[in-house]
Amino acid sequence: MGTMELVSDVSALFGRHMRHLARIPEKLLSVTLMPVAYVIVFGVLFGSAISVPGSDYRSYLMAGIFTQMMLTNVGNTALGVAGDLGNGVVDRFRSLPMSRSAVLIGRTLSDVALAVIACVTMAIVGYLIGWRVHQGIPKAIAGFGILLLLGYAMSWLGALIGLLARSAEAVNSIAFMLVMPLTFLSNAFIPLNGLPGWLRLLCEWNPVSAVVAACRELFGNTSTGTGKSALPVQYPIPLSLALIALLLAIVVPAAVGAYRKAAAR
């Protein structure tokens, strides 16, 4: 299978998913209204009530809100994949002389494109409520790069879940049970130094914490006085990249295998 053919298949499927954006209201809301609501609820509401040392809480929170948004890719991709599987579209694709991996690559890439739209929306709303980056634009872009990589890994994880669970109900509950602890057992919304030791250790080794910490560093929204921390929070940039790479290395082959099996029933 040539690379050119793969690119052509992926771009055709990418176009398909972008058309969906205009035609499925829930999907459009998930990249417009939802990010706005996230920033306003978490940023303004919590941000006004809590303070962290060395930074204003609103700015501190933004990296956490961005990261939380990336985690919603699990559910988005899983629902899309389960839907295609359920209504026979995957059967159609499999009867065509197209590249096997194009279906999942097209799906995950387009969900990342949606995450880009969500990030832009959130950055604008964040700016309006007073969030600023302090390390220059290139570092801020690098921060968004890490976020989108996380979003991509989460999409592949979602693809795997969608292929295994197959029904929208199951997908929703699995995605929720997975994303909830990942988000809240992390430094996304709270500084970790107030936590008891074991919980703090758990939260610090949560890959989400590394991504959030990396973004805070690249955006210049860090809090001072964190005390001694576990490795991921001390070196968040290399470690978040490494953890995302590890996740992709596990999830991509698993999803491709699951696709082959799930479709062949």
Place this chain on the structure above:
Amino acid sequence: MDIAIEAEGIRKRYGDHEALRGVDLSVPAGTLLGLLGPNGAGKTTTVRVLATLLEADEGRASVAGYDVRTQPREVRRRIGLTGQYAALDERLTGRENLQLVGVLHRLGRRGAKARAEVLLDRLGLGQFADRTVKTYSGGTRRRLDLAASLIADPKVLFLDEPTTGLDPTSRLILWDMIREQLAGGVTVLMTTQYLEEADQLADRIAVIDGGRVIADGTSDELKAKVGGERLEVTVQDDAAIPAAVTALREVTAMEPVVEQPGRMVSVALCDQLKTVAEAASALDAAQVRPIGFAVRRPSLDDVFLALTGGTTSKEG
């Protein structure tokens, strides 16, 4: 004659359930094979194996001259598949669906566009082309699904219950489209629950039950297996039944069968015209006034029921 679809000893097992237990099929190029069988007989599994969606555990199959196991991509270039449910993207318009399938079939953007227009036109879908599939009726959906499977001019077409759930008009339209493909030299494997459909379209019919082909032949050959024509006489009241039985027994020298609820007496016919005439006068002489008097050939339903032991069901 060229054989376009050939299967030998296809077996497929799901856990404890053996879905296919050695299916053999052979379809000459340019003909339609109707695959009949009750629900769960293995019709769809057979189609899925032949269309390269599913790998068989055992056996060998070739489609359009290519082995489904070792050359699936070559097979996929030459087949069209229309599933039980219309496998289309609901949120895209009819035109967009066809173009997408065309591009994925490697027709190129321009080629896919042109081909989509031709098919929209030919299948009478022009007025629906720019509406999302979500808004389509069942019949329109099936037509678009068929159009999608025709996008790359397939040599072999798999139709898995193409008209299940359709109204009679849509069914007739679809039948015409299938006939058009056959006239163009396309080979078709069609599963169906409707015996009439197989009777109308199929050159040959294979009856599948319990994962095995239990009978095959032309429609007439299968009907002949079940028996010849019968004369059916329906009388007005129960009191007339014995007289009718006696009269028919004398004429045909066969034992008539009585179906009590319908007050119908039937008997096998040997020499049709002569026997029918004699039966009519014998009944008249016995003062039996039939309200129904008909010669019936066995239908494919009779074949089906006789072969599969009455496990048929018409649910989707």
